[in-house]
Amino acid sequence: MRRKLAAGNWKMNGLRADLATLHTLAERHSAAQVDILLCPPATLIGACTDLPFAIGGQDCHPNTSGAHTGDISAAMLADAGASHVITGHSERRADHGETDATVAAKSQAAYDAGLQAVICIGETLNERETGKTLSVIDQQLAGSIPDSSSAANTIIAYEPVWAIGTGKVPTLDQIGEVHAHIRARLTARFSDGDDMRILYGGSVKGSNAADIFGVADVDGALVGGASLKADDFSPIISALEASA
Numbered sequence: 540m541r542r543k544l545a546a547g548n549w550k551m552n553g554l555r556a557d558l559a560t561l562h563t564l565a566e567r568h569s570a571a572q573v574d575i576l577l578c579p580p581a582t583l584i585g586a587c588t589d590l591p592f593a594i595g596g597q598d599c600h601p602n603t604s605g606a607h608t609g610d611i612s613a614a615m616l617a618d619a620g621a622s623h624v625i626t627g628h629s630e631r632r633a634d635h636g637e638t639d640a641t642v643a644a645k646s647q648a649a650y651d652a653g654l655q656a657v658i659c660i661g662e663t664l665n666e667r668e669t670g671k672t673l674s675v676i677d678q679q680l681a682g683s684i685p686d687s688s689s690a691a692n693t694i695i696a697y698e699p700v701w702a703i704g705t706g707k708v709p710t711l712d713q714i715g716e717v718h719a720h721i722r723a724r725l726t727a728r729f730s731d732g733d734d735m736r737i738l739y740g741g742s743v744k745g746s747n748a749a750d751i752f753g754v755a756d757v758d759g760a761l762v763g764g765a766s767l768k769a770d771d772f773s774p775i776i777s778a779l780e781a782s783a
């Protein structure tokens with residue numbers, strides 16, 4: 540049985556004053572019947588460890604240490620109190636030229652540091668419109684997910700690039716098609732692939748969360764903008780609980 544997961548990715552947002560949001564969420568959802576993961580900017584990880592949620596980083600370097608100014612290793616995230624790290628987010632792939640091989644190396648670094656990796660995949664609008672969605676997903680799954688992955692250390696996040704921060708959401712049939720495809724690939728490759736959680740991400744809101752969570756093989760959401768305010772994230776968590 541896969542436990543549902545509501546994950547919030549704050550991206551490059553959040554100052555110490557914004558931690559009040561997380562304390563409000565903690566008051567409302569400390570006894571949640573689903574897992575909750577929050578990925579604040581690295582500067583706030585240490586200030587989040589007293590919260591009743593899992594805490595994650597948003598990226599890590601593939602190496603354990605060294606001359607990489609401005610980068611953060613997986614071991615540093617773990618040392619700061621994180622249990623998870625997002626790898627391969629499309630914003631990292633686009634802004635920093637991260638390839639599937641880079642994402643796989645970062646995910647392996649996460650495992651080696653004892654972190655769970657939330658590995659992101661998803662097609663661009665052009666790829667969707669030219670009928671390449673499933674082949675792009677296949678390529679990203681094959682290239683971004685290390686052979687050492689398991690349900691214990693890996694969560695997949697399907698995030699259509701064109702749905703991120705745009706208010707555009709695939710149809711429920713489109714989400715279901717891709718999640719079923721990912722599930723089939725995971726079960727074919729990993730002995731516990733049926734236990735790996737697959738999150739949907741891209742313009743999830745309180746108003747569409749219940750419908751999305753009703754789709755087969757959607758085990759939760761990776762939420763960006765709507766995770767920044769308690770009043771926006773809270774209904775998503777509640778919808779996930781209702782679907783569990």
Ligand SMILES: O=C[C@H](O)COP(=O)(O)O
Pocket residue numbers: 548628698702703704705740741742743761762763764765
């Ligand atoms: O990591 C989160 C995703 O990029 C989704 O972001 P969004 O909910 O703002 O569309």
